[in-house]
Amino acid sequence: xxxxxxxxxxxxxxxxxxxxxxxxxxxxxxxxxxxxxxxxxxxxxxxxxxxxxxxxxxxxxxxxxxxxxxxxxxxxxxxxxxxxxxxxxxxxxxxxxxxxxxxxxxxxxxxxxxxxxxxxxxxxxxxxxxxxxxxxxxxxxxxxxxxxxxxxxxxxxxxxxxxxxxxxxxxxxxxxxxxxxxxxxxxxxxxxxxxxxxxxxxxxxxxxxxxxxxxxxxxxxxxxxxxxxxxxxxxxxxxxxxxxxxxxxxxxxxxxxxxxxxxxxxxxxxxxxxxxxxxxxxxxxxxxxxxxxxxxxxxxxxxxxxxxxxxxxxxxxxxxxxxxxx
Numbered sequence: 008x009x010x011x012x013x014x015x016x017x018x019x020x021x022x023x024x025x026x027x028x029x030x031x032x033x034x035x036x037x038x039x040x041x042x043x044x045x046x047x048x049x050x051x052x053x054x055x056x057x058x059x060x061x062x063x064x065x066x067x068x069x070x071x072x073x074x075x076x077x078x079x080x081x082x083x084x085x086x087x088x089x090x091x092x093x094x095x096x097x098x099x100x101x102x103x104x105x106x107x108x109x110x111x112x113x114x115x116x117x118x119x120x121x122x123x124x125x126x127x128x129x130x131x132x133x134x135x136x137x138x139x140x141x142x143x144x145x146x147x148x149x150x151x152x153x154x155x156x157x158x159x160x161x162x163x164x165x166x167x168x169x170x171x172x173x174x175x176x177x178x179x180x181x182x183x184x185x186x187x188x189x190x191x192x193x194x195x196x197x198x199x200x201x202x203x204x205x206x207x208x209x210x211x212x213x214x215x216x217x218x219x220x221x222x223x224x225x226x227x228x229x230x231x232x233x234x235x236x237x238x239x240x241x242x243x244x245x246x247x248x249x250x251x252x253x254x255x256x257x258x259x260x261x262x263x264x265x266x267x268x269x270x271x272x273x274x275x276x277x278x279x280x281x282x283x284x285x286x287x288x289x290x291x292x293x294x295x296x297x298x299x300x301x302x303x304x305x306x307x308x309x310x311x312x313x314x315x316x317x318x319x320x321x322x323x324x325x326x327x328x329x330x331x332x333x
Contacts, residue, residue, distance in 0.1 A: 024189050098130055124209055142186065146204065149211025152179035152317070153234075154324040156217055157192040173201045179320070184209065194222035200273065214313065216243045216324045219301065237307040240267055240322045246301070250293040251286075259286070266302070267322070274303060284303035 100110050107124060154177045159170050174196065176185035185204045197220070201209075212234040215227045219238055227236045244263045251259045262282045269275035279302040286295035308322040 088283070097127065098134060101127065101131065102134070103280065143207065146184055146208040146210075150178045150184060150209060151211055151213045152216065152321050153184070153209075153212050153214070154216045154238075154326050155197075155223060156181075156324050156327045158327065176200070176204060177327055181326065190224055192220050194225055197222045197226040198230065201226050205230065214307070214321055216321055218247070219304075224304075235307050235310070236304055237321060238301060238305040239324045240305055240308075241325055242323075243301050243305045245296050247294050250297050251291055255289055256293060259291070263298075267306075269309070271283070272306050275306045275309055279306075 097110050158173050171188050173188045178184050187200055212231050214237055215234050216237045217223050224236055266275050266278045269278055283295040283298045308318045
């Protein structure tokens with residue numbers, strides 16, 4: 008058995024592979040000379056060359072010049088210099104916080120082509136217009152359950168990274184019905200946010216699910232008077248456990264879960280009182296007070312007006328956290 012070591016040049020292999028892909032794509036896109044089809048009525052009178060930037064790299068495309076007709080390709084749109092996926096990738100990089108210069112350099116490195124700054128600016132204007140149109144779209148149908156929360160994202164702006172507050176509202180069918188950035192989780196911001204959705208047609212709201220934010224609670228009471236407020240069960244449990252020493256945390260976690268496993272609001276409130284009394288007996292007064300103060304608005308989902316089959320889905324706003332991660 009030979010013990011000779013075979014060296015593999017990864018960079019050279021990838022370079023040759025890219026060249027092979029570009030050659031094959033060019034061969035597919037460019038029709039062969041004298042090629043004919045049965046129903047052909049127009050003939051080519053020469054061609055002109057054009058560069059096309061695709062995922063495979065920069066391609067040399069020979070565009071036919073038909074006699075007495077305009078050439079239209081099902082593969083490449085007229086006047087297009089870059090494949091749609093390449094342009095979308097460059098725009099996604101910019102929207103993710105990459106500077107225009109870095110986007111330009113990355114495009115040159117990956118595809119051997121640069122996108123002119125004016126072209127990028129024009130395309131971004133169209134993207135922003137589409138985003139504004141989506142944000143301001145009419146809300147046609149009713150939304151019985153709405154999940155609201157404030158989330159924070161890091162955003163690159165002017166060469167620096169800043170935390171930006173974003174208010175989000177999602178319908179029970181996972182439709183994002185409202186989103187705005189640069190807001191605080193205070194009453195004025197929540198009122199402006201909810202007012203905008205009402206003006207767009209928000210109606211039929213029976214329950215708003217959110218975290219314990221005084222601005223949100225007061226806004227729901229004043230601007231959505233027919234809706235009840237459900238405090239997120241998961242966030243509430245975290246709040247109680249944060250006031251519980253580690254030595255008692257396992258017991259407290261099981262006790263809190265037992266409260267929200269109850270099938271009626273009356274039994275849940277009774278169980279909560281017994282858990283609070285046990286907390287006081289264990290000298291966990293802060294946790295007991297937190298439990299008593301918040302359990303009422305955290306068990307709204309158990310009211311008889313909400314069907315049993317809906318309750319597990321409307322007792323927490325973790326839906327927003329999951330969508331935020333995605």
